[in-house]
């Protein structure tokens with residue numbers, strides 16, 4: 137299939153802005169390295185000429201919608217990004233009437249960093265969802281979905297097979313590198329608290345010291361706050377400047393929640409995540 | 424004739440120095456190259472290309488204890504952190520020499536920061552000239568260059584299967600006393616070409632660009648992840664807090680912080696003087712292009728390109744400088 141997805145996006149974005157159906161279109165344009173992509177916010181029909189779509193469009197744009205809550209906005213969204221939009225809708229952070237989803241039939245994206253386009257992303261190889269689960273406008277022709285690959289990610293399995301002491305040593309070594317920039321949080325569509333626990337001073341949950349205990353506390357609680365909410369967009373790991381394998385934490389928690397609650401985050405705009413609901417007769421062997 | 428050292432002799436020299444001094448150099452871990460204490464010289468990345476983090480890690484680390492306060496015999500005892508040994512910071516890029524000089528401006532201004540001053544005093548800077556520039560480099564636009572030895576104690580230029588050795592400082596000469604140097608007629612290679620950015624006149628036009636809508640548009644895509652400031656050799660903001668540990672010992676801890684964080688300027692009562700994304704993003708560039716020149720005497724950027732490389736949404740300081748110049752030029756001629 138050699139459809140020019142970028143061209144379809146340009147035309148639709150032009151129409152949406154020219155007809156004043158939306159005030160802004162979020163998509164991608166070429167970055168200054170001439171190779172990778174960066175987010176583009178188009179406000180005028182003229183700017184839509186700059187839109188592109190290809191395997192370098194890695195960024196999840198859903199979180200940017202939170203900057204635009206009251207303005208009608210169109211968003212170019214890969215299926216995983218649509219799941220993030222759904223998460224924000226489920227959690228009442230967005231008004232569906234204000235969001236126009238340009239869902240892209242996703243060919244998968246590459247490992248990208250400054251001046252470099254690498255091999256296809258691991259998560260794309262395993263992705264069971266190449267057609268956007270929800271959209272207002274479909275970019276591309278629907279493709280047949282592959283059978284979802286069941287079973288645990290081999291790296292997650294490897295870590296789960298460790299003894300508690302080995303696992304602690306593994307994570308200490310990883311978290312030791314953390315520079316506490318909170319880029320992982322800043323990029324995450326699920327991290328939108330007005331005040332993150334890590335920034336709270338009274339009480340102080342985590343110290344500013346980069347000690348093993350403080351780093352562990354930050355990274356573990358970040359993961360847990362996304363349990364059953366993480367849409368596996370991979371943004372946290374992509375932006376981590378010291379390459380901490382944060383997806384291992386997220387994938388394990390996703391698996392746990394999936395097993396216990398038969399729930400996959402962000403597949404539709406209305407089902408509430410398990411931790412946002414409470415039923416009196418709930419037991420599930422955890423309480 | 425130039426002073427010359429072979430590759431093997433260089434490593435032998437460093438190994439010898441490590442017996443009495445701490446050696447910090449570019450080390451690669453999990454794909455990230457940072458200046459860190461060296462365990463064995465074989466671990467040093469001799470041609471790092473790009474070091475993802477800057478050498479400020481050594482003088483102003485991500486997190487450090489400045490001093491502890493304890494009680495002994497009814498008296499309060501303050502124990503500052505001190506360096507046991509002298510140190511060598513090896514493998515700086517020439518622009519990083521300028522970076523250290525820029526970092527000196529705030530930290531050594533009276534009253535000098537004791538922790539920083541001690542490390543600076545006891546550390547000798549050994550740089551490696553860049554035989555190649557990268558697309559994001561623009562050091563020559565900021566007064567440095569790929570062979571710049573101005574702020575380094577020793578500069579090594581790779582040539583003829585070894586390194587040409589330059590040193591003008593006393594610290595450098597002292598360190599080189601144990602090196603096996605030879606006289607050589609190896610020719611000094613030409614420095615690589617570097618991309619340029621129109622920095623000239625930037626400080627003068629900056630005030631005219633302050634209120635331009637450009638900043639709001641640019642901040643649309645900034646996720647305020649702090650990384651541009653964390654990797655920057657010239658960004659020096661931090662947070663300080665005290666922690667009470669075992670036995671009532673108080674520890675004063677300093678960790679990196681940056682103007683990109685929403686809580687950075689928050690003050691008692693909850694007021695935030697830089698409440699918008701645009702105000703926060705703009706601060707980083709105004710600090711560099713206006714406030715530092717006015718208050719400390721120099722633009723706060725070395726042209727190392729690290730922030731360009733790290734930014735997850737391609738906010739590119741070179742593009743910003745060019746755009747500021749364009750907007751400034753319009754303001755200057757009074758055009759709309």
Ligand code: SF4
Nearest residue numbers: 324366367369370372
């Ligand atoms: S935790 Fe990571 S993968 Fe999950 S939604 Fe947040 S950014 Fe995406």
Ligand code: SF4
Nearest residue numbers: 314315317318320376
């Ligand atoms: S992005 Fe990486 S380094 Fe930054 S806080 Fe998150 S885990 Fe730590």
Ligand code: SF4
Nearest residue numbers: 645646647648651734
């Ligand atoms: S690195 Fe980029 S996204 Fe992060 S704070 Fe800096 S400019 Fe913003």
Ligand code: SF4
Nearest residue numbers: 655724725727728730
């Ligand atoms: S602002 Fe960017 S290019 Fe300039 S010194 Fe800092 S990291 Fe390097």
Ligand code: SF4
Nearest residue numbers: 658659660682707710
């Ligand atoms: S205010 Fe911003 S630009 Fe200036 S030193 Fe601090 S972090 Fe860097």
